[in-house]
Every structure is written in structure tokens, then in C-alpha cells.
Amino acid sequence: MTANRYEGxxxxxxxxxxxxxxxxxxxxxNDFLHLEPLELEIVAGxxxxxxxxxxxxxxxxxxxxxxxxxxxxxxxxxIIGFTGYSNQSAKVKELAHxxxxxxxxxxxxxxxxxxxxxxxxxAADDIDIIVRGEGGTTFxxxxxxxxxxxxxxxxxxxxxxxxxxxxxxxxxxxxxxPDVKTIPLARRDLVQRSRYFSVWTSSPEKKLxxxxxRIASVRTSYGCKFTCSFCVVxxxxxxxxxxxxxxxxxxxxxxxxxxxxxxxxxxxxxxxKRMNEIxxxxxxxxxxxxxxxxxxxxxxxxxxxxxxxWKKAGLGIVYVGLEAMDESRLKNYKKRTTVETSMKxxxxxxxxxxxxxxxxxxxxxxxxxxxxxxxxxxxxxxxxEVSFTVFSPSPGTELWHKHKDEFICNDPxxxxxxxxxxxxxxxxxxxxYEHFARLYRLAWSANPLRVNNVRIxxxxxxxxxxxxxxxxxxxxxIHRDYLPQRVVDKKLI
Ligand code: B12
Numbered sequence: 310m311t312a313n314r315y316e317g318x319x320x321x322x323x324x325x326x327x328x329x330x331x332x333x334x335x336x337x338x339n340d341f342l343h344l345e346p347l348e349l350e351i352v353a354g355x356x357x358x359x360x361x362x363x364x365x366x367x368x369x370x371x372x373x374x375x376x377x378x379x380x381x382x383x384x385x386x387x388i389i390g391f392t393g394y395s396n397q398s399a400k401v402k403e404l405a406h407x408x409x410x411x412x413x414x415x416x417x418x419x420x421x422x423x424x425x426x427x428x429x430x431x432a433a434d435d436i437d438i439i440v441r442g443e444g445g446t447t448f449x450x451x452x453x454x455x456x457x458x459x460x461x462x463x464x465x466x467x468x469x470x471x472x473x474x475x476x477x478x479x480x481x482x483x484x485x486x487p488d489v490k491t492i493p494l495a496r497r498d499l500v501q502r503s504r505y506f507s508v509w510t511s512s513p514e515k516k517l518x519x520x521x522x523r524i525a526s527v528r529t530s531y532g533c534k535f536t537c538s539f540c541v542v543x544x545x546x547x548x549x550x551x552x553x554x555x556x557x558x559x560x561x562x563x564x565x566x567x568x569x570x571x572x573x574x575x576x577x578x579x580x581x582k583r584m585n586e587i588x589x590x591x592x593x594x595x596x597x598x599x600x601x602x603x604x605x606x607x608x609x610x611x612x613x614x615x616x617x618x619w620k621k622a623g624l625g626i627v628y629v630g631l632e633a634m635d636e637s638r639l640k641n642y643k644k645r646t647t648v649e650t651s652m653k654x655x656x657x658x659x660x661x662x663x664x665x666x667x668x669x670x671x672x673x674x675x676x677x678x679x680x681x682x683x684x685x686x687x688x689x690x691x692x693x694e695v696s697f698t699v700f701s702p703s704p705g706t707e708l709w710h711k712h713k714d715e716f717i718c719n720d721p722x723x724x725x726x727x728x729x730x731x732x733x734x735x736x737x738x739x740x741x742y743e744h745f746a747r748l749y750r751l752a753w754s755a756n757p758l759r760v761n762n763v764r765i766x767x768x769x770x771x772x773x774x775x776x777x778x779x780x781x782x783x784x785x786x787i788h789r790d791y792l793p794q795r796v797v798d799k800k801l802i
Contacts, residue, residue: 314387331400517765524567525566541704633670
């Protein structure tokens, strides 16, 4: 134990931690795509310049707990902040407990998506403040209050169990985000930038020096106006869509060293006029980078000209949440689009020369025939990157409450990764995951690198084959995670 109380003078030390992943399949995904912890970089952006702040991204580490202990020893923080998805909440609590055991005076702050939607889950002795919302602005205020010796909880956004209204506030809807102009810029200098990459399959020249280029993440907007049943975003943002100005976005991109940029918006292309301006500014300023973004099929169909312009600006890959090629499922998911629109969008992207990443959803009630029809979709839309998730009610939504008594696992938060089913499957679960893994295997044959015979370095071909095989194996093995013995043994956690 290293007792260490901040006495109001001297250097204030802050450590921000991204917990490592628990489930094998999520870890394997990181072999293909590992993005920087932008949420913590923005939180760090809110820390006053005179204070010391470090980011510890445990998702990068082979021995994360050793690294964590070492960081605690080395930095001995006065304030420690954790981020986390729902499937990391148990780990966040464990890490918070360790931090408190290391120094009983440390202030523990928890933020991120799970803190926003399920704050009561973080009502633990080792957690002082639960941040329900934007972190850069809120954390800055917490640090300021800490130095002044004031209470660290305030408003609807920084919650504490010490507050007599804690439960009422935690049960209320998430508070509104602040004006986007007040959100600090990301402290990108605090991470080892060379360790973040994303698989890249777009190559009009049919030759790539690498398929794993370094990549930076940029957030240009917050929220989404759509209310898809599987998504939590409209619950967080109250259907609001907050936009950074084109100048602000382009200034940030201009200062980023990486050539590849991943737009980590909830929905980047919602305001077509704004996206038009951003592309024009990028072109006018001669900024030559390559982009990957999400977009809805109906936006692509309505504005092919916009995607043509973005192609010129460097857009190489577009992720489209096709979800299902079946009208009734689209309706059930409240996707507000049609199969015809999806097909048109696919054709338009091919015509424009932007690589499609199609994201499809598998339903727990799938029969063998349903899986076969998705297999046909893969053939229909090639060449395309294709990925699949399993429809799962999201924590914080009505569907979660509606179905929670049906969940088939002990810890539904841990299993909320859209790959592990929370709901019972119609097929035997082992069979279900055999079919699910087969979809990924077939998707590899539709990959643009293969279909277009793109030349890539030999060692990367090998890496892709080895990691792809490991990924498919992890998918086939998902059913084992449900064996009660494994959960009890804590082999998973
Ligand atoms: C980009 C993205 C990804 C990227 C990875 C991003 C990354 N950095 O690793 C990719 C595509 C790889 C991905 C994958 C997955 N994702 Co994802 N993803 C997103 C998306 C669209 C944006 C996340 C992001 O980067 N935001 C940008 C940052 C800057 O914003 P932020 O996270 O909101 O953080 C702010 C606040 O939350 C707060 N905050 C955050 N942390 C902290 C910490 C402290 C101390 C404080 C004070 C504040 C604070 O301040 C931040 C700055 O403003 C979100 C949607 C969303 N609205 O969150 C889904 C989302 C986070 N993903 C989700 C899921 C489920 C997954 C997957 C598990 C499943 C899947 N198959 O898609 C995988 C697994 C990823 C993994 N390896 O763990 C869910 C999580 C739901 C939940 N309850 O946990 C979301 C919400 C999507 C959804 N619609 O439901 N994802």
C-alpha cells in the first residue's frame, strides 16, 4: 500500500485506464482492428496543462495486470479514471478495487458508455464518481474541484453515492451533452501511436504496401436521429445530433500524422450539407488522406454525388449496417430502410469505387435455412468486406428490460459484445455458432483483396490467414463460454 494524499500543492498525477478485453473473440478482433483510446485522449484533453496525465491502454498488453500494477507503482496517481464498455464493467470494478488497495486516498472516476447507461452497476465502494456523459468537459471540472477541495459530484453528470439523490439521478435519462465547441481536443500524444491500426482492403491500384496501416480515430459528430431497436445511441443522446463544424474537423485532420483516418461517429453522414463542406475543405486544402466511415444505405442512394466527392477526398471504405436482407427483419429492427435501398447502395458504392463493408445481423431464432439465406447474400454482394453480429438487446434500452428474464448467461453485461447471444437460440447453441463461424469463413472468399487479386506483402498474407483462422476458431468456440463451469472457474474473468 502506498498512501498518497494530495496536499493541495505539488504536481497532481492522473492515470486514465482502458481495461483489457475479457472474451476471446473480442481479443481476436483486435488482430484486425485496434483503434486508439480516443475517449481517454479527449478526457485527458480536459486536464489542465500544469497537471500530469498518462493513459494506460491495457487492451494492447499481453500481460495487462502486470502492466497495470507497474503503472500504479510508477505513477501513484491521486486520481484514476476508467473507461469501459458494458462487457468490461466487472473488470473496471476489479481494477478500481486494486487501485484503492494500492492507495486508499486515490479518487476513482468511471466514465464511458456503461457508466452512462447503467450507472447503478457502478455503485461500488471503490468508485467515487460515475460520469454519465461527455468526459473532457466533466473531468476537467472534477480536477478543478479536487484541487479546490470541493465536492467532486455535481449536476446530473458527475454522480456519487454520497449524494442523497444518487439513485434518482442514476435512474433518470442520461443528461444532455454540452455544446460541442467546449469539448477538448484529443491528447493524441499520450499513446504509442504506432500500435494502432486497421485492416485496409481498398486498392484501386490492385496493390497495397500494407493491409494493416496505422490509423487515427476522429469523432466529427455525436448521436443519431434514428431509433434502431438494437442500438443504444438514441437513448444516450435523446435522438439529438450534435455536429462539429467543418473547419474544426478539417483542422484536426490536418494536424494528424497518420495517413489513414477512421471516423468513429455514431452516424457520420447524417447532415449531408456538412459532409459536403468537409470534403470540399479537405480538397481545397490539399489534405491527402484515406478515410473509413459508416453510412446508411439510404444516404448513399439519396446522395451518390456526395460519395463521389468523398471518393475524391479519399474515402476508401464505407461500413453500411445492412443488418438483414429481409423486409420483416428490417422492420422489426426499426431500421427505416428497405432491401431495395440496400441493393441500390451496394451497386452505387461499386460504381463509385468505394469498398463496401457490409454489416449483417444474425438473429438467435435463426434456423439452418436462415443461415443459408445469409450465405447467399454474401455471394450476392461480393466483392465486399462482410461482418456479422448476433442480435442482442442492448443494456439501457427497453428491449433489455423486456427480455432480461430470458437471458441465458449469468452475467449478461460480460456477454454483451453482439457476438455472444444473450437470448436462447432456436438451433442448439453449438450448431448455431458452427453456422455463425461458417458465415465468416465464406465472407473471406468475398473479400475485395481476394476477389480483385490485390497484391499484398507475403508476410501479411500469412498473418491474415493465421489470424483469420484463429478468429473463426474463436467464433466456433463461443458456445463453450456458456458452460457454467467456465464462468464459475472465472476462466473468462
Ligand atoms: C468506434 C466504435 C467501435 C470501434 C472501436 C472503438 C475503440 N476506441 O476501440 C470498433 C468498430 C472496433 C468497435 C467494436 C465494438 N463495439 Co463499438 N462502437 C464504436 C462507436 C461507434 C464509437 C465509440 C467511440 O470511439 N467513440 C468516441 C469517443 C470519443 O466517445 P465515447 O466513447 O462516447 O466517450 C466519451 C464519453 O463516453 C466519456 N467517457 C468515456 N470514457 C470515459 C472515462 C472517464 C474517466 C470519463 C470521465 C469520461 C469518459 O467521455 C468521452 C469523450 O467525450 C460506439 C457508439 C457510441 N456512441 O459509443 C460503439 C459502441 C461503443 N460499440 C459497442 C460494441 C458493443 C462494440 C463491440 C463490443 C461489438 C461489436 N461487434 O461491434 C465491438 C468490440 C470492440 C472491442 N474491441 O472492445 C457498443 C457498446 C455498448 C455497450 N453497452 O457496451 C456501442 C455503444 C455501439 C452501440 N450502438 O451499441 N466499436
